[in-house]
Amino acid sequence: MDSIASPAALQGVRVIEMGQLIAGPFCGKTLGEFGADVIKIEAPETGDPLRNWRLIKEGTSVWWQVQSRNKRSVALDLRQKEGQDIARQLIAEADVLVENFRPGTLEGWGMSPDELHALNPGLVILRISGYGQTGPYRDLPGFGVIGEAMGGLRHLTAEPGRVPVRVGVSIGDTLAALHGTIGVLTALYHRKVHGGKGQVIDVALHEAVFNVMESLIPEYSAFGAVREAAGSALPGIAPSNAYPCQDGWVLVAGNGDSIFKRLMTAIGRQDLADAPDLGSNTGRVARVGEIDAAIGAWTAARSVQQVMETLGAARVPAGKVYTAKDIAEDPHYRARDMLLTQETRDGYSVEVPGIVPKLSATPGSIRRSAPHLGDDTDAVLAEAGLTAEQIALLRSKGVIQ
Known part of the structure; x- marks a missing residue:
């Protein structure tokens, strides 16, 4: 004890x-x-x-x-x-x-x-x-x-x-x-x-x-918007989702303006990093499908460890989806x-x-x-x-x- x-x-x-x-x-x-x-x-x-x-x-x-x-x-x-x-x-x-x-x-x-x-x-x-x-x-x-x-x-x-x-x-x-x-x-x-x-x-x-439940009711009150299920994505904030790797899944939160640029550079998509309309969350939300597809294509060709090392070096928040075994073996x-x-x-x-x-x-x-x-x-x-x-x-x- x-x-x-x-x-x-x-x-x-x-x-x-x-x-x-x-x-x-x-x-x-x-x-x-x-x-x-x-x-x-x-x-x-x-x-x-x-x-x-x-x-x-x-x-x-x-x-x-x-x-x-x-x-x-x-x-x-x-x-x-x-x-x-x-x-x-x-x-x-x-x-x-x-x-x-x-x-x-x-x-x-x-x-x-x-x-x-x-x-x-x-x-x-x-x-x-x-x-x-x-x-x-x-x-x-x-x-x-x-x-x-x-x-x-x-x-x-x-x-x-x-x-x-x-x-x-x-x-x-x-x-x-x-x-x-x-x-x-x-x-x-x-x-x-x-x-x-x-x-x-x-x-x-x-x-x-x-x-x-965060903004659930204010959004309904102000806009009549009923928030719906969105799986692992965070609606209205992009990119923030779970992406497949060769041996598991990672969550990537690249929704800060500067973080997004670093993320796109890290995955070899400088075109998206430099796109003027993607410099703010509003523009990224409008093209979230395209952004998610780009990230998913990059992660799918790599292991979880490779993804974590690359994004860690780029200072992009990312996390492996842990099981009980992962937690029990984690030094942190x-x-x-x-x-x-x-x-x-x-x-x-x-x-x-x-x-x-x-x-x-x-x-x-x-x-x-x-x-x-x-x-x-x-x-x-x-x-x-x-x-x-x-x-x-x-x-x-x-x-x-």
């Missing part, structure tokens, strides 16, 4: 995570990496379904090893009143509550924001849901992929005229988690500076996606500690992504490996003031595990 000399940036902040799968837990992961004490409440017997998602090693998903590092697991049945009472007891001493249930779930357990703020006025409550806590769609079920569709992203992720495709990861959930993290940090700052009161952060999956990733070796509680080591962003004085760290279900139940409840006899009684009733 990493070790750092400086106190962690969020040391002393306690987070109760009452969510599962991706959006809420990714926020908890991020806060935990910077020092927050994240207590994850999971259902007894089953736990977070992410424990069993995708590839399994020694009975547990390797994804879990990343998503739940730096967390403590409390197996607590929130369907039982005694479980709800314990949750309230833990929340009463917390700084942040993260949940990504369907709207109304907390209220059904007697844990509405008003009730929780009466118990803990400084509590910051992050609520991530498909459509938000208000509005006509609030009660509809929503996953990240639905947020990507409603947020406008899926309409653009396709080759023209072909079926919209997902980007390959749960980007809607992760965007919601990152927006939620921003909200938590902002609310904690506000609490510290402006009187100690907590507040509710309402993050909808589709709104988090919509927030990164390792030089920046973006590939770390993490010990697991199942007795093996696994390489995992490093920590982003990188802070100079209080960098994030991996302090503890991802827990088994209920690993920390007794310790957390003892910290909350329960006696060994009370904990044993709760276990006999199936309230905890």
Whole structure:
């Protein structure tokens, strides 16, 4: 595990995570990496379904090893009143509550924001849901992929005229988690500076996606323009596309005026480099098909390595399309500690992504490996003031595990 000399940036902040799968837990992961004490409440017997998602090693998903590092697991049945009472007891001493249930779930357990703020006025409550806590769609079920569709992203992720495709990861959930993290940090700052009161952060999956859709709506508002799918190209900016090589693909971003000239010179097309109408983006967009064809013809006769060396020497931004193997073997990733070796509680080591962003004085760290279900139940409840006899009684009733 990493070790750092400086106190962690969020040391002393306690987070109760009452969510599962991706959006809420990714926020908890991020806060935990910077020092927050994240207590994850999971259902007894089953736990977070992410424990069993995708590839399994020694009975547990390797994804879990990343998503739940730096967390403590409390197996607590929130369907039982005694479980709800314990949750309230833990929340009463917390700084942040993260949940990504369907709207109304907390209220059904007697844990509405008003009730929780009466118990803990400084509590910051992050609520991530498909459509938000208000509005006509609030009660509809929503996953990240639905947020990507409603947020406008899926309409653009396709080759023209072909079926919209997902980007390959749960980007809607992760965007919601990152927006939620921003909200938590902002609310904690506000609490510290402006009187100690907590507040509710309402993050909808589709709104988090919509927030990164750049000029989509202004273009529709000003021109009635509906942006359409454009494959790997960047519409209205040229040249910026993926081009085939003999052994793979490269992305080339030659859309700066001076960069375009260097790119055309590097590929032997001085005629295009010197063309007056191609000296600005507007002219290049008008002839983008011709430009893309010229670049593609040049890359197709070369290997990825040859293309990268030539364009690197010409100071043209270009990048190989990486696979997991490429990332794992890349020296730049390792030089920046973006590939770390993490010990697991199942007795093996696994390489995992490093920590982003990188802070100079209080960098994030991996302090503890991802827990088994209920690993920390007794310790957390003892910290909350329960006696060994009370904990044993709760276990006999199936309230905890």
